[in-house]
Amino acid sequence: MYSNGVIEFSEAQTAELTAIVAAVQQADAALAAAEASRVRALARAGELAREVSAGKPSRVREHDMALRSIAATIGVPARVSDRSMQRQIGDATVLAERYPGTLEARGRGEITRQHVYAIQDAAADLPDDAVPAFEAEALERCRRDTVGRVKAELEILAQRMHPRSFAERHASAREDRRITTGRLPDGMSGLYLVGPTPMIAGIDDRLNQVTTGIIDARTAAIAAVNAAGGAPVGDDDARIPAQILATDTRTRAQIRADVAVDLLLAGSPVADPTAMGDGPGTLGAIRAKIQVVVPALSLLKPQGDENGPAEPADLVGYSPIDAETARAIAEACDTWWERLVTHPATGAVLHTDGYQRTAAIDRYLRARDRHCRFPGCRLPAIRCEVDHTIDYALGGKTDVCNLAHLCQRHHSMKQFAGWKVKQLDGGILEWTSPVGTTYTDYPPTPGVHFAPDPYDPDAPPPPDAGPPDASDAPF
Incomplete structure (x- = not known):
């Protein structure tokens, strides 16, 4: 049953769904x-x-x-x-x-x-x-x-x-970085790249962004061609004609592969529908973006044996990375990463450094949420939408107490699939399923922290202390 575009369940359907959940459990x-x-x-x-x-x-x-x-x-x-x-x-x-x-x-x-x-x-x-x-x-x-x-x-x-410290093991593993190729049937071959996780994650993100841009341009071209009734669309010969772009039937996976080939062979997407004249298009200007959660002390100079090894950082959505790599990213990259600095004792977020200029409220939310806040989803916040828990149109405020990151899939479920959400103090989300079951989703605990001694908030600070600088089976 549909009402205003929102899925609703009858009492009988709700009872049946409840029985299904019980049977599955x-x-x-x-x-x-x-x-x-x-x-x-x-x-x-x-x-x-x-x-x-x-x-x-x-x-x-x-x-x-x-x-x-x-x-x-x-x-x-x-x-x-x-x-x-x-x-x-x-x-x-x-x-x-x-x-x-x-x-x-x-x-x-x-x-x-x-x-x-x-x-x-x-x-x-x-x-x-x-x-x-x-x-x-x-x-x-x-x-x-x-x-x-x-x-x-x-x-x-x-x-x-x-x-053995993560940095030592990463240094050894880094020596094995390589690109290998292998033949496949029917005139095809494979390319396999092994490298540091942040670089691979950045490559993956850039491919996704460029692919999305091409798909969006194709969608717009199809709409323009349909609206023109088959007549020529556009007058810029440097841009891919809408009629040609509208006939593109490639899947997302195929476009990702084609974009990767273009970037490796030519340095930019060859068939860039946003290109104008002799200059690169907006797709060619796209750069990767990753999100790294890093302990404050790991950004300082490498710690000696007396202080213990530096804690690893967390590349959100992927895996841990060593502190040395995190420091190198911080020093060399000012446009493609976002750093969240955590307290060396408690692991709480101290502040964020959005190297790409963003609003303070967005930086705070990315630091708090780190990923989509639907139960179980771990899509990184940088790929999610910021959602008003109480819709703005219904009086919800644009405030951190009423905002949370949701991926497109779960944002749509909140709007149209009968799932309800309420935001409690501290960014805690309380979700209710269509059958009335409640699930609590807490903001993620910091994945990386350093606690050499029990933290005592009442202890006096040491002399000259300042704030730290800016995570075949047997079954």
């Missing part, structure tokens, strides 16, 4: 328990292989043969190859022995399968003795939010607990 709980039970059974199969080979002279060979036999015995009736089943047994053994708390939480349905993968991926490089402490804190975060929201937090948490 019941099925999810049963599935989670079954997955955990299967992992434990496969892990026990791995233990059995070790027991069979224990004490044998050629223990390694005996263990491998026993494991092969067990894998085949389990795999054949399940129509799974023994090799695949052996990998599943190995994965199950790792999960059960290295992450027992994670397996328990999955079995109780407290976290999803994707949360399990995220915990394992983040802790893959941690030594065994650091895993229990990491797992305990990681599970607390996973229980309260979606995997997309917590993934970067888990990665940063693992970086803090690793005995």
Whole structure:
């Protein structure tokens, strides 16, 4: 049923949707328990292989043969190859022995399968003795939010607990930056670029912006051609004729690929519909933009051993980056990044440096929200719209207490799909689904902070203290 363009549910439909939600939750709980039970059974199969080979002279060979036999015995009736089943047994053994708390939480349905993968991926490089402490804190975060929201937090948490600093490991990994190519069927080839995360994120953002500009220009051209009834549109020969642009049927993925080729071969989009005369068009002038959350102390000179390693920064929507890279971006780039500086003890945002000139209220909101504020969405705030929680037309104020970032998808859901939202103190959003269920979305906790000592707000400041300078599966 539609009313003024807004989706509305009848009482019967609301009751049916409520029953559907309950059925899905019941099925999810049963599935989670079954997955955990299967992992434990496969892990026990791995233990059995070790027991069979224990004490044998050629223990390694005996263990491998026993494991092969067990894998085949389990795999054949399940129509799974023994090799695949052996990998599943190995994965199950790792999960059960290295992450027992994670397996328990999955079995109780407290976290999803994707949360399990995220915990394992983040802790893959941690030594065994650091895993229990990491797992305990990681599970607390996973229980309260979606995997997309917590993934970067888990990665940063693992970086803090690793005995080797993130900067040292990044320096080693940076040596492996490269571009490789590979042949594909039918006269096609692939290009794979490995480089520092901020650079790859910037490339991705620029491709998205230019692609959106081309699609917008195509949409306008189609409208102009339709309005002209087929007559010639425009009189500037330097611009791509609207009739030609309107016939462009490329998908977004195809346009992104074409733009990447243009940028690498020619330095700017070759077929730029905004180009005028001999100069570049507005699409060629587009530059990348990324959002980095960085601890205040990480912007200072590199810290020596006596102060410990500098904390990593958080490239919002992607992953942690090392402090050295964050400092290099701050020093070299004044147009394509936005820095949010966090307190060295509490992790609270001290202030923002919008290097691209923006209004103070927008800088504050980006610092507070960091991403779309619909439950579970992690699209970076720089790609979202600033929404009036109470519509301006209905008397809502243009004030930080009535504003929040929403991506286009979830902005539309708020307007037309029956979801309601109320903003509480501190930027907390209280969402209500069409069936009346309430979900609370909190502003993200700072993903990066440095706390060498307990923070005491009543302690007197040190002499001459000033403000700090400007985060095959076994299932």
